[in-house]
Amino acid sequence: MAHLSASAVKQITEIVKRYENERTPLMMILSAIQSEYGYIPLDVQELVSDLTGIPVAEIYGVVTFYSFFSLNPKGKYVVGVCLGTACYVKGGQSIIDKFSELLGVKPGETTPDGLFTLSALRCIGACSIAPAVSINGKVYPKMTVGKVQEVIDEYRKLGGAN
Amino acid sequence: MAKVNIKIEGHPYQVEEGLTILEAARECGYEIPTLCSFNHGECSLASCRVCLVEATGARGLVASCVYPVNEGMEITISSPKAVNARRASVELLLSNHSMNCQQCDKNGHCELLYVAQITGAREGKYLGSKTPTTVDELSPSIVRDTSKCILCGRCVARCVAAHGIGILGFEKRGFNTIVAPAANRSFAESPCLQCGQCVNVCPTGALMEKSEINLVDKAKMEGKFVVVQTAPAVRATLGEEFGMPIGTPVTGKMVAALKRLGFDRVYDTNFGADLTIMEEATELLNRVKNGGVLPMITSCSPGWINYAEYYYGDQLDHLSSCKSPHQMQGAIIKSYFAEKNGLDPKDIFVVSIMPCTAKKFEKSRDQFKHDGITDVDAVLTTRELAKLIKRSGINFTKLPDEEFDQDIMGEYSGAGVIFGATGGVMEAALRTAYFVLEGKEHEAIKFEQVRGMKGLKEASFKLGGIDIKVAVASGMRNAKVLLDQIREGKSPYTFIEIMCCPGGCINGGGQPYVKPQFLPNEDLNILDTYREKRANALYSEDERLTLRQSHNNSQIKDLYAKFLGEPNSEKAHHLLHTTYNKTRVRFPEK
Numbered sequence: 186m187a188h189l190s191a192s193a194v195k196q197i198t199e200i201v202k203r204y205e206n207e208r209t210p211l212m213m214i215l216s217a218i219q220s221e222y223g224y225i226p227l228d229v230q231e232l233v234s235d236l237t238g239i240p241v242a243e244i245y246g247v248v249t250f251y252s253f254f255s256l257n258p259k260g261k262y263v264v265g266v267c268l269g270t271a272c273y274v275k276g277g278q279s280i281i282d283k284f285s286e287l288l289g290v291k292p293g294e295t296t297p298d299g300l301f302t303l304s305a306l307r308c309i310g311a312c313s314i315a316p317a318v319s320i321n322g323k324v325y326p327k328m329t330v331g332k333v334q335e336v337i338d339e340y341r342k343l344g345g346a347n
Numbered sequence: 348m349a350k351v352n353i354k355i356e357g358h359p360y361q362v363e364e365g366l367t368i369l370e371a372a373r374e375c376g377y378e379i380p381t382l383c384s385f386n387h388g389e390c391s392l393a394s395c396r397v398c399l400v401e402a403t404g405a406r407g408l409v410a411s412c413v414y415p416v417n418e419g420m421e422i423t424i425s426s427p428k429a430v431n432a433r434r435a436s437v438e439l440l441l442s443n444h445s446m447n448c449q450q451c452d453k454n455g456h457c458e459l460l461y462v463a464q465i466t467g468a469r470e471g472k473y474l475g476s477k478t479p480t481t482v483d484e485l486s487p488s489i490v491r492d493t494s495k496c497i498l499c500g501r502c503v504a505r506c507v508a509a510h511g512i513g514i515l516g517f518e519k520r521g522f523n524t525i526v527a528p529a530a531n532r533s534f535a536e537s538p539c540l541q542c543g544q545c546v547n548v549c550p551t552g553a554l555m556e557k558s559e560i561n562l563v564d565k566a567k568m569e570g571k572f573v574v575v576q577t578a579p580a581v582r583a584t585l586g587e588e589f590g591m592p593i594g595t596p597v598t599g600k601m602v603a604a605l606k607r608l609g610f611d612r613v614y615d616t617n618f619g620a621d622l623t624i625m626e627e628a629t630e631l632l633n634r635v636k637n638g639g640v641l642p643m644i645t646s647c648s649p650g651w652i653n654y655a656e657y658y659y660g661d662q663l664d665h666l667s668s669c670k671s672p673h674q675m676q677g678a679i680i681k682s683y684f685a686e687k688n689g690l691d692p693k694d695i696f697v698v699s700i701m702p703c704t705a706k707k708f709e710k711s712r713d714q715f716k717h718d719g720i721t722d723v724d725a726v727l728t729t730r731e732l733a734k735l736i737k738r739s740g741i742n743f744t745k746l747p748d749e750e751f752d753q754d755i756m757g758e759y760s761g762a763g764v765i766f767g768a769t770g771g772v773m774e775a776a777l778r779t780a781y782f783v784l785e786g787k788e789h790e791a792i793k794f795e796q797v798r799g800m801k802g803l804k805e806a807s808f809k810l811g812g813i814d815i816k817v818a819v820a821s822g823m824r825n826a827k828v829l830l831d832q833i834r835e836g837k838s839p840y841t842f843i844e845i846m847c848c849p850g851g852c853i854n855g856g857g858q859p860y861v862k863p864q865f866l867p868n869e870d871l872n873i874l875d876t877y878r879e880k881r882a883n884a885l886y887s888e889d890e891r892l893t894l895r896q897s898h899n900n901s902q903i904k905d906l907y908a909k910f911l912g913e914p915n916s917e918k919a920h921h922l923l924h925t926t927y928n929k930t931r932v933r934f935p936e937k
Contacts, residue, residue, distance in 0.1 A: 227530050227934060240513025241934075242503075245529040249519045 189228055196221070197229060201236040211239055211247060215254055224255040260295045260302035262340050264288075265319040266328075269308025272316040276330075280316055281305060283333040300340070354421040368411035368422055369398055373871060378864070379424055380433055380462045382440070383499035384412035385548055386874040389508060391500025391517075396436040397462055400424050408432050434466040442473035444551075445480070445494035451552040456860045458550035459497060478522055485533035487711050488541035488557060488704040493525045496553035502526065502545035509849050510654070510823035514539045526553075529934070538657040538933035540823070542650035542847045543704030543728075543856015556704045556857055560735060562725040566696035567609065573696045574680050575610040576673060577601060579617055580702040580767030580852035581729045583884035587859040588733035589743040593869060594880030596888050599748020604736050605700075606749060616699065617763030618756040619676030620775070622906070623647065624763075624897035626923055627669045627772075628779045629914035631842055635813065640664045642818075642833065642840040645772050646925075647671045649709035650847025650856075654823045656931040659830050665843075668924040670722070672766065673699040673706065674715055676756070677722030678922040683910045684755055698725045700732045702767070702855030705847065714925045728857025758902040761889030768882035769821040769851035770797035770804060773844040777808070777817075778896045784811030792895055798886070800850050800878050803828060805840070815841045822849035850878035853885065 189197075200217045204210035214233060218225050225248050227241075234241040248254040266272075266281040281303070285291060288301050295302040311317040314326035318336070325336060349364040355375055362371040372379050383395035393410040400411045401423040408429060416422075423429060441463060448454055462468070480494040498517070503526060507513045514528050514537055528537035546554045566573055586597040605613045631643050646652060646667045655663060670678070677699070681692040699706060703726075709715070710723040727735070736743055751757050762775035774794045781789040796806035797817065802825040807816040818840045820826040826845045832838040848854045854877075861877045863869065870876065889895060897903065911919045 230529065231934060240507065240516060241529040242513055242516025242518075242527070246516040246518050250517075 189232060193222075193229075194232060197232055198236060201233060210237065211244065215244070215247060219254050224258045226256060257295065258299070261300050262320055263302045263304055265304045265306040265309070266292075267306045267309050267311065267315070267317045267319070269306070269312070269315075271312035272308070275315040277316040279330055280318065280328050280333065283330045284337075287334060287337055300344070301337075351416055351418045351420075353416050353419070356423060356425060357421075362416060364416070366416055368400060368402060368409065368414050368416055368420075371416045372411065372422065372424070377424060379411050380465055381412055382437075382458055382462050382497065382550055383501070385499075385501045385504075389501055389504040389548065391498065391503070395440065395497060395499055397433055397440075397466070399432045399436065400429050401426055430466070434468050435472075437463050437466045437468035438472040440497050441468055441470060442475060443477050444497070445477075445492070446470070451495070452555050452558065453495075453549075453552035456862060456865065457552065458862060458864065461864060478525065481525065481527065481531055483533045483535075484557065485535040486539070486541060486557065486708070487535075488707045489534050489539075489543060489546060490555050490557050491527070491534065492553055492555075493527070494553075495551045496526055497551060498524060498526060499550060500526070501548040501550065502554055505544050505548045508824070509544050510540065510542075510847075511827060512538070512540075512654075512658075512823065515545060532934070532937075536935055536937060538653075540650040540653040540657075540847055541705040541708040541856075542653075544848060546704060546856050547854075547858070547860060550862075556728050556731070557707060558731055559707065559725045559727055560731055563696075563698055563727065563735075566698075566724065571696040572611050572690055572694055573609075573698060574612040574614065574684075575605055575608075575698045575700060576614045576616045576619070576676050576680075577605070577700040578673060578702055578767065578852065579615075579620065579764050579771075579885060580855060580858070580881070581700050581732070582888070583767060583853055583881045584702065584729055584858050585733060586743075587861075588730065589736075591744065593861070593866070593873065593877050594884050596884040597743075598888065599750070600743060600746040601732075602751055603746040603749040604732075604741050604743055607741055607746075608735060608739055610698070612752050612754075614676065614680075614756050615751045615759050615763070616673045616676055617759030617766070618900070618902065619672035619674075619679070620763030620766045620772075621760050621897035621900045621903050622675050622679070622923065623669055623672045623772075624775050624779050625903060625907070625914045626675075626919060627667050628776050628783065628897075630667055630669065631776070632780070632783060633915065635841065642838055642843045643667055644843045644845055645669075647766065647772055648845065648847045648852075649703065649705040651823070651826065651845045652709070652927065653705065654826065654847065655830075656928050657933055658827075659834070660929045660931060662830060662833055663927045663929055665833060666927060668920075668926070670715070670923055670925045671706075671709065672763075673701065673726075674709070674722045674925075675923045677710075677715075679756065679906070681720055681722065682922060683906065687755060692720050696724045697722065698727060699723050700729065701726050702729050702852045702858045703848075704728060704856040706857075729855075729859060730857060733859070756902055756906075758894065758900050760897050760900050761892040761895035762897045764888045764892070765885050767852040767885050768798075769800065769802075769846050769849075770819045770844065771851065771885070772846075773797045773817055773819050773842070775897060776842065776844075779898045780815070781808075781810055782896060782898055784813065786811075788896065797844075798882075800882065802849060817842045817844075819844045821846040821851050823847065850882070853881035854878050 204213045230244045268277045292305040316328050318325040318328045350361045351364050360375045379398050381398040383390045393413045398411040399408040403421040483491040503515045582598040586595040644665045677697045685692045707726045715722045765771035777794045802822050804819040
């Protein structure tokens with residue numbers, strides 16, 4: 186836990202305390218940490234283990250079981266390309282391939298500048314506007330390979346600014 | 348307990364309500380093939396699907412290890428439907444298995460191979476890709492090979508049940524699932540105790556001790572003077588490897604076998620145990636007299652030392668500074684013994700036969716190396732010794748009884764023998780403390796209060812006008828109770844014995860596997876009784892001996908008179924005591 190700052194330790198301790206009366210608090214704790222920090226590295230899992238008594242290996246198991254949790258920091262913009270059945274039939278795979286080519290990362294990876302994480306999604310319930318792409322919650326309907334560069338540029342322009 | 352009427356294969360039986368089909372069938376004389384299920388639900392619960400049977404009232408086939416019996420249930424084990432399903436389950440497991448049985452150290456004890464044989468599973472029935480493999484050989488104690496893992500979860504459950512720490516867990520999902528320490532790290536880079544309890548329950552070769560037989564071979568080839576010593580708990584279990592009933596003491600045959608294996612000296616670690624008692628009892632009495640840190644805790648068990656360093660680094664002053672018996676004996680062999688025999692310590696190779704995998708780690712600790720010389724050079728488990736004996740064509744059961752070498756360190760007391768069972772070190776220390784404080788021997792010799800297989804025991808005595816309250820714990824789950832008391836400043840005890848493995852060394856991670864399917868002549872409840880049976884083998888040897896107190900061992904007296912001076916002398920401290928690591932990192936940076 187050498188790398189956790191005092192404020193992070195305090196904040197995570199507070200999160201764990203929030204769920205201390207729950208019978209099975211682990212999912213809630215991890216969800217809160219994921220939302221707060223965007224990822225759950227091993228030293229954070231170790232801290233949660235110390236605070237809850239749940240073995241680190243069990244926590245690690247939960248983190249790696251659910252795709253919602255991440256072990257590594259995600260980019261500022263998470264580009265989710267739907268590969269559910271409808272989107273896949275309508276060309277979702279070529280959309281994600283194009284993102285992969287232009288961003289220079291494979292699905293699941295983050296660009297070295299920390300701006301983009303490319304992520305493959307399984308059906309986001311937007312089948313009527315397939316193929317769909319979702320970036321930080323904003324949905325791009327009926328995506329085409331031709332529009333990919335334009336979308337990337339839109340976020341590049343926003344850059345790291347908040 | 349209410350009874351229910353069931354039928355198995357058309358025969359009526361009455362069994363206890365609440366039993367699973369597997370348990371009920373076992374009581375009625377049927378052994379349903381099973382793989383993941385272990386004693387009292389120590390498993391992932393019904394993951395292997397090998398125990399499928401037909402039962403009325405159920406939809407389809409049911410996993411008998413979790414499905415409870417109920418009134419009027421008719422169970423069929425032998426129907427073609429059930430037989431074929433069980434075979435298919437095993438074939439599916441085999442399809443993701445590495446299948447190098449010939450090279451596998453678990454061969455002969457492999458439960459997967461056993462169910463494959465009895466279900467008639469065919470190799471190569473389902474072909475396809477295999478889960479990516481991790482082979483972790485970094486730890487000096489345990490090797491983990493995921494290509495042999497069937498995801499039964501026994502190891503996960505055992506680590507939690509015994510120690511409450513849960514080093515192993517299920518990681519990732521679906522086809523990529525593996526059982527591993529957090530982040531698929533090595534045991535060497537996780538806060539693992541190296542105790543090997545997981546190895547003992549693993550049905551396949553996925554978890555094994557790291558063999559050091561090759562080190563012993565090499566030393567012999569190089570013409571080293573090879574000295575072997577055997578831990579007390581080994582004599583209580585070695586016979587099991589040769590089909591002898593659990594609880595048969597085989598001290599004489601074990602010595603005879605070691606002499607036939609070409610060791611230059613065969614000694615008993617009990618001598619080291621007696622030495623430990625002299626040092627530890629003196630340290631304790633000094634602490635009591637001089638207001639030292641109390642309670643003092645024993646330090647024989649390397650798994651326990653690992654636990655203390657990883658989880659109670661702030662309480663290490665409570666640990667006795669004594670090395671464990673085999674390390675003490677190794678240090679004496681490479682000093683006193685070398686001197687007496689005109690040998691250069693560099694030419695001596697010390698092999699310890701231990702019931703333990705953590706001892707392999709222990710011997711490689713930096714604290715046990717001085718000027719390039721290690722106290723102990725190789726540690727073999729009881730299982731590895733059995734392999735060595737079998738490999739050498741020795742017919743163990745037909746061997747005569749022979750005696751340990753008697754020169755210099757051949758004598759040992761019953762107090763040393765009982766070190767192998769939980770409470771044994773405590774009792775041995777009490778025998779000597781009684782003599783020191785009361786000025787005479789304890790008449791009954793035995794201290795029954797600290798015996799037995801309970802995980803947590805306590806007792807109080809008045810010795811020489813001093814009230815002494817003691818506690819004994821085995822399994823880190825139980826030790827934690829005592830350690831938390833100490834941390835809170837509420838511990839009422841003077842002296843505490845802690846052993847890592849539940850029941851002590853007789854149940855160590857290097858001991859013969861207790862797998863009921865391979866022990867047809869043992870009782871049905873053998874998993875509940877084997878520890879006690881093994882402990883009784885040690886207590887019976889203690890009873891047979893005339894020398895039963897460490898302080899009456901004449902060769903120990905000689906050692907002090909001619910070499911060490913007195914217990915806790917400067918020389919004794921240099922050779923027989925050690926230090927601990929207060930800042931051991933649980934998950935070190937890689």
